[in-house]
Amino acid sequence: MIAVQALRKSFGEVLAVRGVSFxxxxxxxxxLLGPNGAGKSTxxxxxxxxxxxxAGDAFVDGVSVVTAPLEVRRSIGVLSHSAGVYPHLTxxxxxxxxxxxxxxxxxxxxxxxxxxxxxxxxxxFATRRAKGYSQGQRLKTALARALVxxxxxxxxxxxxxxxxxxxxxxxxxxxxxxxxxGHCIVFSSHVMQEVAALCDEIVVIARGxxxxxxxxEALRARTGQEGLEDAFVSLIGSxxxxx
Amino acid sequence: xxxxLGRWRGIFTVFKKEFFENLRDRRTLxxxxxxxxxxxxxxxxxxxxxxxKQSDAASDKPxxxxxxxxxxxxxxxxxxxxxxxxxxxxxxxxxxARDAVFKREHKIIVAIPADFGARLAGTQPxxxxxxxxxxxxxxxxxxxxxxxxxxQYGQQVAQLRLLARGVDxxxxxxxxxxxxDVSTPTTRSVLxxxxxxxxxxxxxxxxxxxxxxxxxxxxxxxxxxEPLLTTPVPRANLIYGKILASAAYMLLSxxxxxxxxxxxxxxxxxxxxxxxxxxxxxxxxxxxxxxAPIALLGxxxxxxxxxxxxxxxxxxSYLSFVIAVPTLPLVFAGMLGLVATTALMFVPFLSQxxxxxxxxxxxxxxxxxxxxxxxxxxxxxxxxxxxxxRLYNREGLLG
Numbered sequence: 262m263i264a265v266q267a268l269r270k271s272f273g274e275v276l277a278v279r280g281v282s283f284x285x286x287x288x289x290x291x292x293l294l295g296p297n298g299a300g301k302s303t304x305x306x307x308x309x310x311x312x313x314x315x316a317g318d319a320f321v322d323g324v325s326v327v328t329a330p331l332e333v334r335r336s337i338g339v340l341s342h343s344a345g346v347y348p349h350l351t352x353x354x355x356x357x358x359x360x361x362x363x364x365x366x367x368x369x370x371x372x373x374x375x376x377x378x379x380x381x382x383x384x385x386f387a388t389r390r391a392k393g394y395s396q397g398q399r400l401k402t403a404l405a406r407a408l409v410x411x412x413x414x415x416x417x418x419x420x421x422x423x424x425x426x427x428x429x430x431x432x433x434x435x436x437x438x439x440x441x442x443g444h445c446i447v448f449s450s451h452v453m454q455e456v457a458a459l460c461d462e463i464v465v466i467a468r469g470x471x472x473x474x475x476x477x478e479a480l481r482a483r484t485g486q487e488g489l490e491d492a493f494v495s496l497i498g499s500x501x502x503x504x
Numbered sequence: 505x506x507x508x509l510g511r512w513r514g515i516f517t518v519f520k521k522e523f524f525e526n527l528r529d530r531r532t533l534x535x536x537x538x539x540x541x542x543x544x545x546x547x548x549x550x551x552x553x554x555x556x557k558q559s560d561a562a563s564d565k566p567x568x569x570x571x572x573x574x575x576x577x578x579x580x581x582x583x584x585x586x587x588x589x590x591x592x593x594x595x596x597x598x599x600x601a602r603d604a605v606f607k608r609e610h611k612i613i614v615a616i617p618a619d620f621g622a623r624l625a626g627t628q629p630x631x632x633x634x635x636x637x638x639x640x641x642x643x644x645x646x647x648x649x650x651x652x653x654x655x656q657y658g659q660q661v662a663q664l665r666l667l668a669r670g671v672d673x674x675x676x677x678x679x680x681x682x683x684x685d686v687s688t689p690t691t692r693s694v695l696x697x698x699x700x701x702x703x704x705x706x707x708x709x710x711x712x713x714x715x716x717x718x719x720x721x722x723x724x725x726x727x728x729x730e731p732l733l734t735t736p737v738p739r740a741n742l743i744y745g746k747i748l749a750s751a752a753y754m755l756l757s758x759x760x761x762x763x764x765x766x767x768x769x770x771x772x773x774x775x776x777x778x779x780x781x782x783x784x785x786x787x788x789x790x791x792x793x794x795x796a797p798i799a800l801l802g803x804x805x806x807x808x809x810x811x812x813x814x815x816x817x818x819x820x821s822y823l824s825f826v827i828a829v830p831t832l833p834l835v836f837a838g839m840l841g842l843v844a845t846t847a848l849m850f851v852p853f854l855s856q857x858x859x860x861x862x863x864x865x866x867x868x869x870x871x872x873x874x875x876x877x878x879x880x881x882x883x884x885x886x887x888x889x890x891x892x893x894r895l896y897n898r899e900g901l902l903g
Contacts, residue, residue: 298650307736331736339734342728349528350521361517362735441511501805 262412262445263308266318270303277303279356279469281318285447287413290440292460293449296497300469302342305418306446309339321414331495335363338412340420344403346391352383352402355391356409370409375407397428404435408445415439417448419454432461438494457489469499499502505537514737523752524717532714540707543762544770548703556879566590567646570610572601577616577624580632583657584614589650590849598633605635611643612636612650619693627665632853667760672794702834704761705853709802709827712750720811723818729901740893743807747889750803758795762788782866793900794859797878800885801852802830808892811901833857844869852884 270278278300285291293301306312310321310330317327321333348354353374360370378387381401386394393404400420407415415436421429434447436459436504450456456463457477465475471481473496477489486492526532571591574581585591594613596604601613613635623630632654636647650840663673720743723729732742766788809826813819842848844858855877862869897899 277511281876308624311730334734334736337734339731341734343729345723345727345729347521347525348726349525358517358521359731359735361521362514362732362737364736366511370749403731437760480610 262323263291263321263353263447265304265308265319267318268304268307268314268319269316269405270312270314277469278307278314279470281466282317283464283471283474284415285445287445288440288443290360290436290446290448290459291460291462291464292452292456293447293466294456294463294493294497295449295466297451298368299451299466300465301451304466305357305447305449306341307495308392308417309337310334311341312478315465335410336413338407338410338415338419339414340400340404340407342418342422343476344400346399346402346406348393349390351409352394352405354401356405359406359486360409365410371410373409374405377408380438381405382431389471396423397425400424402427404411404432413443414445416449417446419449419451421450421452429455448498449503451491465496472496472498512592512744513743514735514741515748518737519627519748519752520744522715522746522749526600526715526749526753527720529714529718532718532753535714536711536757537760537823538712539758541764544703544707544761545764548699548765549771550766551699551867558824567649568592568611568614569596569650570604572596572613572615573618576620577632577843580616580654580657584653585659587653589653597650601633601635605637608637611640612647614650614654622663623814645710656873700765700864701857702831704758704765705798705856706827706831707761708754708758708795708798708831709806711822712752712754712799712803713806713827715751715753716746717810717813717816717819717823718808719749720807721813721816724901725816741812743892743896744889746805747807747892750807751799754799754802755796758799759792762791763796782864787863789867790863791860794863794874794877795856797881797885798852798856801881801888804885804888804892805830806896808888811892811896819826844873846870846873849873850880852881855881 265281265283265285269276270277270282271305281304283291287416292489293304295301303312307314308321308326310333314327319336324332324336327332334402347358347376350358356374356377360373365373372403378384381404383398383401386398389397394402404420417436420432424432434449437440439446442462442463461476462474463477465472465480473483480496481487481489481492484492484495488497512646551816566588567625568590569584569592571581571584572594574593581591592610594604594610596615597614603613604610608806612645613633615633615635617631620630621634632857634647634651636774638644662676666673666676673677710890723732733739766783768787782894804829806823809822810819830853833851834841836859837854837857842854842858844855844862848858849855855873858875859869
């Protein structure tokens with residue numbers, strides 16, 4: 262469960278996030294939708310404690326990202342925008358390394374690695390070095406690595422970028438599976454279809470602010486637009502940076 | 505989780521991963537385990553052989569000299585010819601002679617002026633001009649030899665004149681200077697071996713260089729830094745682990761390089777020209793022990809710079825010249841002829857250089873000096889690593 266309260270962040274002169282608030286409940290998929298440069302990534306990076314907010318706070322299972330970032334990191338799994346893997350390690354070793362960094366005992370992390378390799382169907386490349394992996398294989402590795410410690414909350418920044426259709430379908434399936442198990446899932450995207458197909462709750466962000474939030478139906482009702490695209494465009498005010 | 509909750513949690517995990525991952529990286533492996541340990545001694549052996557050949561050649565080979573107007577001093581020419589000077593007769597005036605040496609047409613020109621014979625006959629000092637290019641160090645020996653032979657000829661003439669006047673020639677020799685060289689074969693080889701400490705320290709740094717770049721700038725460029733920062737390990741501990749892994753490669757490189765030198769020195773055959781190096785197993789072990797504290801300092805130093813370069817390439821270009829900075833004290837030591845004092849032991853790299861020199865000369869090392877060197881270098885290393893940890897907490901790190 263994640264509660265975001267009036268987060269602000271600027272980089273030098275640029276005010277990237279100006280007071281973003283929303284809630285993401287357990288057992289639901291919450292999508293941050295907005296054009297490129299709207300402040301989605303910056304918001305997520307504050308949630309996963311890589312950036313420190315200038316003002317405001319966010320609570321992950323009731324723990325503050327500002328005052329207890331190390332504790333927050335124990336209960337989140339993160340797929341960051343540039344989910345790089347270690348090229349000289351195999352997928353399995355990549356997963357095990359993160360398990361160890363999370364403080365899991367050897368037997369636990371080995372069991373988790375095997376489970377995730379099966380869950381994400383990584384068997385045919387899991388023991389090969391990551392150098393030369395396809396985009397989809399790299400993403401699976403990064404995802405498995407993010408889930409090794411069974412985090413209650415999963416944060417994903419543009420997870421479908423650069424994936425082919427099959428990989429996107431697999432990812433959706435996995436996120437739904439995690440939702441069924443009661444995880445809190447937050448992911449960002451600039452692809453409207455993506456968000457509409459997957460999310461229970463949509464937070465529309467533009468120019469560093471939340472311009473609307475709610476279920477897809479609620480957003481349609483609010484804008485009076487039946488078409489998905491028209492609804493979002495009317496909320497954001499332009500269609501620049503959306504797909 | 506309990507065993508990892510300590511203050512140092514994660515450091516060993518990061519160290520282990522960086523160490524083993526880089527064993528699979530050909531670039532890191534080459535720089536750590538091949539370039540220093542193999543090319544260092546090879547370069548050294550090559551330079552040694554070259555300088556041995558140079559000094560051998562200088563004394564044995566006949567010296568080639570162009571002699572301008574030999575007909576003006578036939579006796580001198582005969583004298584020089586009988587003593588291994590190969591003469592090419594030419595006829596140049598002063599200007600042409602300068603020009604010829606400057607343009608490398610002749611290396612040395614001995615010119616006999618027109619009034620040479622008349623002045624010699626009149627017991628006036630007779631001029632002889634020796635043209636050479638002083639900026640060519642390799643020819644200095646040949647020039648000195650020619651000048652000394654000409655001087656000897658002059659002395660012989662003087663003695664004959666004294667005899668002709670009924671004076672004992674010894675009157676003209678008031679002093680008898682004897683040159684007594686007390687250097688031992690070991691100390692004589694030190695000049696050559698001072699290069700060794702330079703190569704050892706440099707190859708040590710190169711050994712940890714690629715890991716330092718890969719673990720920081722490389723990590724960011726691959727996009728694996730951000731996921732790493734979302735794990736519950738304090739950021740400072742992440743960089744400590746990386747610094748230790750780089751230091752471990754430096755130690756490996758150090759051990760291999762010194763071992764390779766110890767073996768190479770046997771094959772170079774320093775004894776052949778009256779030198780020996782104190783580089784047996786004990787001396788090699790002492791050298792490794794003296795240099796080991798550098799590993800932490802060097803790794804922290806390189807890591808700090810690499811961590812804040814914007815890209816792998818940028819880190820590489822910074823480090824390729826930064827890596828020479830620690831060797832500056834060695835250059836000063838050479839220029840100023842510094843010897844080991846306790847105060848100098850507080851200067852990292854310089855103290856190791858001086859200790860290595862002492863070991864090679866088989867001189868005793870004061871315990872105070874050894875402790876000062878080891879502890880101060882370690883201290884600097886700890887401080888730099890701590891600074892790296894502080895810096896790693898900054899957001900700017902993400903680039």
